[in-house]
Amino acid sequence: MQHLRKGFIALGVAVSIAGLATAIADTDAMNKPTISPKAMADALHLVMDSDRTIYTRTIVNRLVKKDKVIKASEHFEDDKALALPAQMFRFGAELVAKRSEDLPDVNFSYSLQSLWPVNKQNAPKTDVEKAGLKFIAENKGKNYYAEEKLGGTTYFTAIYPDVGVAPVCVSCHNGHKDSPKRDFKLGDVMGGVVIRIPLEG
Amino acid sequence: MPAANAIGQRRLWVVWLTLMSGLVAWLAYSMLESDNKQIFMPGPLTGGHHQIGVACSACHTDPLGGGEVLQQACIDCHGADRKKPFDSHPRSKFKDPRNADRLENIDALVCITCHVEHRPEMTAANGVSQPQDFCFYCHADVGKDRPSHRGMAFNTCNNAGCHNFHNNRALYTDFLIKHLHEPEVLDKPRLPAREFAGMLDEIADYPADRYPVKQLVAEDADAPGVAHLEASGFRDWLETAHARSGVNCSACHVSPGDAGDKRAWNDHPDHRACAVCHDLEVKRFERGKHGMRLAVGLPPMTPAQARLPMKADAGHKQLECNTCHVAHRFDIHQAAVDACLGCHNDKHSLAYKQSAHFQLWKKEVAGEGEPGSGVSCASCHMPRVNFDVSDWMSRVMVEHNQNATLSPNEKMIRPACLHCHGLGFTLDALADRHLVDNNFQGRPTTHVTSMEMAEADEKRAEEETEGLEQN
Numbered sequence: 003m004q005h006l007r008k009g010f011i012a013l014g015v016a017v018s019i020a021g022l023a024t025a026i027a028d029t030d031a032m033n034k035p036t037i038s039p040k041a042m043a044d045a046l047h048l049v050m051d052s053d054r055t056i057y058t059r060t061i062v063n064r065l066v067k068k069d070k071v072i073k074a075s076e077h078f079e080d081d082k083a084l085a086l087p088a089q090m091f092r093f094g095a096e097l098v099a100k101r102s103e104d105l106p107d108v109n110f111s112y113s114l115q116s117l118w119p120v121n122k123q124n125a126p127k128t129d130v131e132k133a134g135l136k137f138i139a140e141n142k143g144k145n146y147y148a149e150e151k152l153g154g155t156t157y158f159t160a161i162y163p164d165v166g167v168a169p170v171c172v173s174c175h176n177g178h179k180d181s182p183k184r185d186f187k188l189g190d191v192m193g194g195v196v197i198r199i200p201l202e203g
Numbered sequence: 204m205p206a207a208n209a210i211g212q213r214r215l216w217v218v219w220l221t222l223m224s225g226l227v228a229w230l231a232y233s234m235l236e237s238d239n240k241q242i243f244m245p246g247p248l249t250g251g252h253h254q255i256g257v258a259c260s261a262c263h264t265d266p267l268g269g270g271e272v273l274q275q276a277c278i279d280c281h282g283a284d285r286k287k288p289f290d291s292h293p294r295s296k297f298k299d300p301r302n303a304d305r306l307e308n309i310d311a312l313v314c315i316t317c318h319v320e321h322r323p324e325m326t327a328a329n330g331v332s333q334p335q336d337f338c339f340y341c342h343a344d345v346g347k348d349r350p351s352h353r354g355m356a357f358n359t360c361n362n363a364g365c366h367n368f369h370n371n372r373a374l375y376t377d378f379l380i381k382h383l384h385e386p387e388v389l390d391k392p393r394l395p396a397r398e399f400a401g402m403l404d405e406i407a408d409y410p411a412d413r414y415p416v417k418q419l420v421a422e423d424a425d426a427p428g429v430a431h432l433e434a435s436g437f438r439d440w441l442e443t444a445h446a447r448s449g450v451n452c453s454a455c456h457v458s459p460g461d462a463g464d465k466r467a468w469n470d471h472p473d474h475r476a477c478a479v480c481h482d483l484e485v486k487r488f489e490r491g492k493h494g495m496r497l498a499v500g501l502p503p504m505t506p507a508q509a510r511l512p513m514k515a516d517a518g519h520k521q522l523e524c525n526t527c528h529v530a531h532r533f534d535i536h537q538a539a540v541d542a543c544l545g546c547h548n549d550k551h552s553l554a555y556k557q558s559a560h561f562q563l564w565k566k567e568v569a570g571e572g573e574p575g576s577g578v579s580c581a582s583c584h585m586p587r588v589n590f591d592v593s594d595w596m597s598r599v600m601v602e603h604n605q606n607a608t609l610s611p612n613e614k615m616i617r618p619a620c621l622h623c624h625g626l627g628f629t630l631d632a633l634a635d636r637h638l639v640d641n642n643f644q645g646r647p648t649t650h651v652t653s654m655e656m657a658e659a660d661e662k663r664a665e666e667e668t669e670g671l672e673q674n
Contacts, residue, residue, distance in 0.1 A: 077377055099295035111299050122348050127301050153303025179664030180348075198300055 040147060043160035043197045046110065050091065050195060055167065058087040063168045074170065086174065088114055109200050114164065116193030118183035120175065124193075128152065131196060134161035139191045146194075149201065157198045164193040234266045246321035251330050251606075254496050254504055261499040262320070270313060277314040280490065280498075284607070291371035308340040309333075317368070329610050338366070350663065351656040363634050363651040364613020373617065379657035385625025392623030393575040395587045398599045399481075400448065405596060409480055414454050419446045426452035427468060439532035454479070477524045483592060484603050485524070491604035493522045506546045517546040536568050539579035554642035555580065578623070584608060586618040612639070627654045 037045075062074050062084055075083035085093070095112050102108045117135050119125045126132040134146035138161055146161040166172045166186055175192060176184040186192055233242055240259040248256045255261050262276040278285075285293075296302065297311045310316045319325070319332040326332045335358040342360075346353035360366045365374055372378075403409050403416060421441060440446050445454075453468075455476045461467030469476070474497060478485040489498035496504045503526075507518030520526055527542035528534075540561075544552060555561055560578035567577030584605045591597045602608065608615040612633050620629040631647035632638055638647055 077375070080378065096293060096295040099298050100293075103298070113299065113301070131301065152300040153306070155300065157300060179661065179668075184668065196301075200300075
């Protein structure tokens, strides 16, 4: 009986140690960098693009073009209208920038840019942005990846084509008085999503 | 003799060291423990902060802290005003690595880059201490995209309220175009109505459990010794909104934590009592020049402490809620005009009673004009705005922060002027200093060309579109 009790205690201790070791190993695995910057950028882009596609398709295009019950407007507050998909995307990017300030391990930024921007602040600015936006416009379906140094930090920069998938995208850009290009067609590359991840300080 | 000299020198050293130690100890005590830190004041404060000048710790929350402490102090008071109505230069924009080069020109991440305190010699009336060409650091080539802006001087960006660093969208081109060719006075000029009473169900902290909304009568009054109450005060309460809405005497005279304890009766409840139901109004009051001393724990503001001209016999008044909203009648007509003119003694205030706005106000108060047709001091300086109570709901309330629409005066355009006037007329009137001084008696003698610029821009875009279609 005494032996049996000792055996149980030993077994308990062994299980506890094994459990602790597994937990430590799991924690290590959780924090181990196993994803490349490119894979992370691709994953982020997939989420961003899917969310915006759903907003464009099931909210903006459905209510504006199909059901015709409300307008979408750049001045959505004054016009009591829906925010444009590009605005929804930009507001998300600004909120991410703000919230990630409190998360030291989360460090990336993204923006929507174009060679033909309605808002001139969204024109490419860095050399990589300029080269990347040109590349994705000329090589349909391809992404552009590069490294660049900005403000003393090296970044992995990924640029993904942004295609006019819905009629509202094309009609809005072609009809906007500040748009430098007004002959977009459905399926054209209208701009690009730029994602930046710092590689070193 | 040399020995005597040495002793004398040693004594001097001891005296010097003792004095220095005392001085250091006094300075350390003043900085870390004393309430009075005026000795460290490096220079006079701006008009926006002078009322709270004795409360150094309102901004310098940690005497040993650095710039991050000051930045947080700015955000604590002004953060919400930066978010709404719209911040066109948010911190997130400059945190983006693609704008790293712009940050080298102007550090837009911290408030004190443009709003330095204690430096009146370099601070403009609007509280900005940056040189007037700061827009040009990033927007020097605006003429390329906007032909209408070519040749404009670097210090004209914020003329007539066109561009404001924190809210660049107030007067955007499409907005100007929407308001083109409006008459000076709109067909049905009316100010919005308040909706506090209709929103009680949605005000989470409203004490409806203790004071359900129902008409109270004299017998319901729960003040101890109610028979001794001053007759007019009792009648005022019975005849006005509080008794009509179930707000009994104890709602204001007993703080919520002491409910049921008759010893807790307070003859002179202050703004904290009002905040039990009117929390948002009190918070906004504490953000303005009238209430900001209360917000930092100082005694109330008095007109004697103001930098604007005030009536000499009003200097002693202590600005609490009840100063303007006199208990127990809480007459909004009194609060909207008479309370203001009881203190303010500048040209604009003194001219109000000769203005067309006042004539309309008199008619409304007399019951001859429709509700919302009169224009009081508060109509413009404490307008009824659709205020975002949270991220999820809003309600029309009186903006009790009188600073919110004051400087530059174009901030008044949307919440006040446009309810009654066309935009073009409004821009001209607000830009005319003489007309502002005489409280808008007469017609504008200045002309702001924003409307024409927007119209020309629209025409240019139409011609470009036609050209594209023909090609």
